[in-house]
Amino acid sequence: MKMQIDAQRLRSDFDALAAIGVTPDGGVDRSALNDAHLEARRWFLERADAAGLETAVDAAGNHSALLRAHDANAPTLLLGSHLDSVPNGGRYDGALGVLAALEVLRTVRDAELELPVTLEAIDFTDEEGTLVGLLGSYAVAGLPLELANPRGGRDVLVEALARAGLEESRLTDARRDPSQLVAYLELHIEQGPRLEGAGVQIGVVTAIVGARSFRVTFAGRAAHAGTTPMDARADAGLAAARFVDRVNRIVVEEFPDAVATVGALELEPGAFNVVAGLAHVSLEFRAQDEETLDRLQARLFEGVDAQVEPVARWEPTPLDPDVRTAIAGAADELGLSWRELTSGAGHDAQALANVTRSGMLFVPSQNGVSHNPAEHTSWDDCVNGANVLLHAALALSRR
Amino acid sequence: MKMQIDAQRLRSDFDALAAIGVTPDGGVDRSALNDAHLEARRWFLERADAAGLETAVDAAGNHSALLRAHDANAPTLLLGSHLDSVPNGGRYDGALGVLAALEVLRTVRDAELELPVTLEAIDFTDEEGTLVGLLGSYAVAGLPLELANPRGGRDVLVEALARAGLEESRLTDARRDPSQLVAYLELHIEQGPRLEGAGVQIGVVTAIVGARSFRVTFAGRAAHAGTTPMDARADAGLAAARFVDRVNRIVVEEFPDAVATVGALELEPGAFNVVAGLAHVSLEFRAQDEETLDRLQARLFEGVDAQVEPVARWEPTPLDPDVRTAIAGAADELGLSWRELTSGAGHDAQALANVTRSGMLFVPSQNGVSHNPAEHTSWDDCVNGANVLLHAALALSRR
Numbered sequence: 001m002k003m004q005i006d007a008q009r010l011r012s013d014f015d016a017l018a019a020i021g022v023t024p025d026g027g028v029d030r031s032a033l034n035d036a037h038l039e040a041r042r043w044f045l046e047r048a049d050a051a052g053l054e055t056a057v058d059a060a061g062n063h064s065a066l067l068r069a070h071d072a073n074a075p076t077l078l079l080g081s082h083l084d085s086v087p088n089g090g091r092y093d094g095a096l097g098v099l100a101a102l103e104v105l106r107t108v109r110d111a112e113l114e115l116p117v118t119l120e121a122i123d124f125t126d127e128e129g130t131l132v133g134l135l136g137s138y139a140v141a142g143l144p145l146e147l148a149n150p151r152g153g154r155d156v157l158v159e160a161l162a163r164a165g166l167e168e169s170r171l172t173d174a175r176r177d178p179s180q181l182v183a184y185l186e187l188h189i190e191q192g193p194r195l196e197g198a199g200v201q202i203g204v205v206t207a208i209v210g211a212r213s214f215r216v217t218f219a220g221r222a223a224h225a226g227t228t229p230m231d232a233r234a235d236a237g238l239a240a241a242r243f244v245d246r247v248n249r250i251v252v253e254e255f256p257d258a259v260a261t262v263g264a265l266e267l268e269p270g271a272f273n274v275v276a277g278l279a280h281v282s283l284e285f286r287a288q289d290e291e292t293l294d295r296l297q298a299r300l301f302e303g304v305d306a307q308v309e310p311v312a313r314w315e316p317t318p319l320d321p322d323v324r325t326a327i328a329g330a331a332d333e334l335g336l337s338w339r340e341l342t343s344g345a346g347h348d349a350q351a352l353a354n355v356t357r358s359g360m361l362f363v364p365s366q367n368g369v370s371h372n373p374a375e376h377t378s379w380d381d382c383v384n385g386a387n388v389l390l391h392a393a394l395a396l397s398r399r
Numbered sequence: 400m401k402m403q404i405d406a407q408r409l410r411s412d413f414d415a416l417a418a419i420g421v422t423p424d425g426g427v428d429r430s431a432l433n434d435a436h437l438e439a440r441r442w443f444l445e446r447a448d449a450a451g452l453e454t455a456v457d458a459a460g461n462h463s464a465l466l467r468a469h470d471a472n473a474p475t476l477l478l479g480s481h482l483d484s485v486p487n488g489g490r491y492d493g494a495l496g497v498l499a500a501l502e503v504l505r506t507v508r509d510a511e512l513e514l515p516v517t518l519e520a521i522d523f524t525d526e527e528g529t530l531v532g533l534l535g536s537y538a539v540a541g542l543p544l545e546l547a548n549p550r551g552g553r554d555v556l557v558e559a560l561a562r563a564g565l566e567e568s569r570l571t572d573a574r575r576d577p578s579q580l581v582a583y584l585e586l587h588i589e590q591g592p593r594l595e596g597a598g599v600q601i602g603v604v605t606a607i608v609g610a611r612s613f614r615v616t617f618a619g620r621a622a623h624a625g626t627t628p629m630d631a632r633a634d635a636g637l638a639a640a641r642f643v644d645r646v647n648r649i650v651v652e653e654f655p656d657a658v659a660t661v662g663a664l665e666l667e668p669g670a671f672n673v674v675a676g677l678a679h680v681s682l683e684f685r686a687q688d689e690e691t692l693d694r695l696q697a698r699l700f701e702g703v704d705a706q707v708e709p710v711a712r713w714e715p716t717p718l719d720p721d722v723r724t725a726i727a728g729a730a731d732e733l734g735l736s737w738r739e740l741t742s743g744a745g746h747d748a749q750a751l752a753n754v755t756r757s758g759m760l761f762v763p764s765q766n767g768v769s770h771n772p773a774e775h776t777s778w779d780d781c782v783n784g785a786n787v788l789l790h791a792a793l794a795l796s797r798r
Binding site: 223240252 | 589590591592593596608610612621622623624625626627628629630631634636637639640641643644647650651658659660661662663664665666668669670671672673674675681682683685710711742743744745767768769770771
């Protein structure tokens with residue numbers, strides 16, 4: 001029989017972690033560097049220490065457990081994810097990947113395997129973006145951090161770093177020498193319904209999609225809703241509504257692998273009895289390569305009479321072929337079904353892809369629900385994911 | 400030559416009134432019973448007094464100038480409108496009708512005409528609805544006032560009444576004996592573009608349209624905008640957008656004389672990266688008769704999967720045929736072009752229609768703009784309206 005992780009030990013850790021920052025409806029609030037998150041990180045180091053593993057915290061607050069290779073100069077194979085959550089999040093997102101990484105180290109140590117690499121289970125700081133987003137993994141990869149105008153605002157960032165004892169000017173010291181990294185491997189829940197829908201156990205992630213977001217403003221003419229005949233109106237709300245419908249039809253009919261979303265829409269002045277003079281639309285779309293993003297963007301805005309303001313842009317990240325092969329091979333060895341798919345969400349793996357071979361595997365999310373207390377993955381799927389992580393890590397450590 | 404009002408005297412009053420509550424961009428803020436509105440009402444009584452007219456203030460705060468008939472038992476022909484405005488309103492809405500009514504009284508007095516009726520120029524309290532809406536005219540007509548849950552909130556109402564020295568429990572004392580009323584006649588700007596568009600000088604109002612408003616809530620499923628494929632979404636925002644488009648198409652294609660408006664739309668949770676789980680739509684529609692309103696309502700909601708909550712309902716008000724004949728006849732006598740049209744906005748005339756013959760005439764609004772500092776009616780049109788008001792009043796006073 002193939003080597004397996006200790007499912008009971010992993011379960012015990014999972015339940016203990018889920019209690020830290022627990023919310024009344026059974027989710028968690030471990031927003032980056034809040035009290036519950038800091039408590040979870042301390043607990044993680046205690047668990048590593050209790051298992052006889054080395055621990056470390058870097059200048060960006062990333063917390064690690066290490067299983068050293070005999071050769072002090074051996075490079076490191078990083079396994080990880082994040083312990084922070086969205087404000088009203090679920091118990092699996094991020095947490096499963098960190099705990100499975102820790103469990104892989106314990107399993108390898110218990111089996112007394114001698115690997116030619118140091119194994120490191122890492123919990124990255126602020127993956128979810130309460131502060132900056134991918135803060136810890138960007139720092140490790142030596143990528144520029146948006147500290148001047150962070151997503152959560154300057155005050156929130158400054159206050160959080162102080163609470164965690166981190167120094168803003170030293171965050172970049174967390175950068176690793178790429179030549180000392182073998183690869184980065186992350187287990188995560190899918191956060192979407194495709195694996196469950198296909199009845200497949202393991203997802204081999206081919207790429208993390210790119211995303212672009214825009215604020216689209218339609219200008220009409222505010223007017224009295226009683227006295228202004230329909231043919232004398234310039235209704236910004238109607239123009240925006242037709243744009244929302246158009247966006248959906250274009251993506252569904254012409255770009256089957258992409259997604260596009262209008263998640264917010266506001267009308268001004270915004271009253272029952274006034275035709276809208278302005279409509280603000282928040283548009284975001286994602287696709288797995290730049291060329292598709294370019295084509296989709298051009299098509300969505302083709303002939304649209306509106307003011308279009310770019311808000312954010314994330315480049316697509318192809319994941320490493322060696323890592324994909326290692327994950328698929330591990331699934332095959334374990335007799336688990338797998339398929340390739342893209343990640344529609346951002347992950348720490350996209351930061352690491354800039355400096356080392358980086359890859360991810362997914363396990364199914366029940367009903368595709370995520371960022372929600374109802375987030376759920378069957379325990380068998382969690383264990384399967386941890387075992388694939390183990391065997392993919394073993395494969396990568398040997399080449 | 401036919402008798403005419405004194406255009407210069409009317410202009411002088413118009414300019415003086417427009418300076419009371421003037422806003423930086425040349426509009427007015429005379430929200431009901433605010434300081435500027437109370438000043439305008441004092442000024443109105445002073446102007447009436449200076450012209451040798453009797454003045455009166457009733458228990459609902461309605462301010463009047465009176466030209467008494469010789470016969471102390473003669474009934475009253477009411478001419479009027481309102482001096483209050485929306486918070487950032489224009490100089491014509493309401494003001495023109497009150498000043499023209501005052502000018503009619505002065506013109507009749509100057510001409511030493513002996514009429515068989517008392518002429519009363521009345522300024523109704525709170526037409527625009529800062530407090531209750533049509534407060535003064537409802538009180539005169541003996542209609543129930545919504546004082547428990549007023550449009551502007553209880554605190555605003557209580558404070559405003561106190562400031563104006565009015566007693567809430569006595570507002571209903573303003574009720575008039577219908578047998579003592581001959582008719583009610585109101586000059587107002589159209590607040591829409593139809594007269595200007597048709598190149599017609601006078602509008603004879605056939606009815607004040609009825610309106611119904613609803614809060615329509617679409618329920619979907621909030622979901623991650625990156626990980627949720629298009630075919631796995633229940634997007635409340637998309638459903639709402641399609642409803643907005645549908646409402647427009649139905650009204651334009653099937654109900655040419657009606658209007659329908661979605662003036663507000665909100666998505667929840669309302670973020671770039673979350674598919675909307677809820678969409679709140681503010682829908683209002685207006686038509687000139689109940690049967691059309693019923694048919695339109697049924698058609699708009701036919702097969703729509705949403706929660707529909709009625710918010711408000713105003714019945715349509717047909718205006719009096721005698722008054723319409725008097726207005727059209729006066730326009731003909733003066734060689735002015737006229738057409739019949741409905742009023743898409745509510746007016747004090749709809750309250751008075753419950754107790755006496757009630758009618759309205761409109762003059763053109765430049766570009767149909769109203770409730771806006773840019774509100775404008777050419778001075779010639781204002782004078783034409785005042786002259787039609789004069790001759791229609793004379794005609795009504797004689798039968």
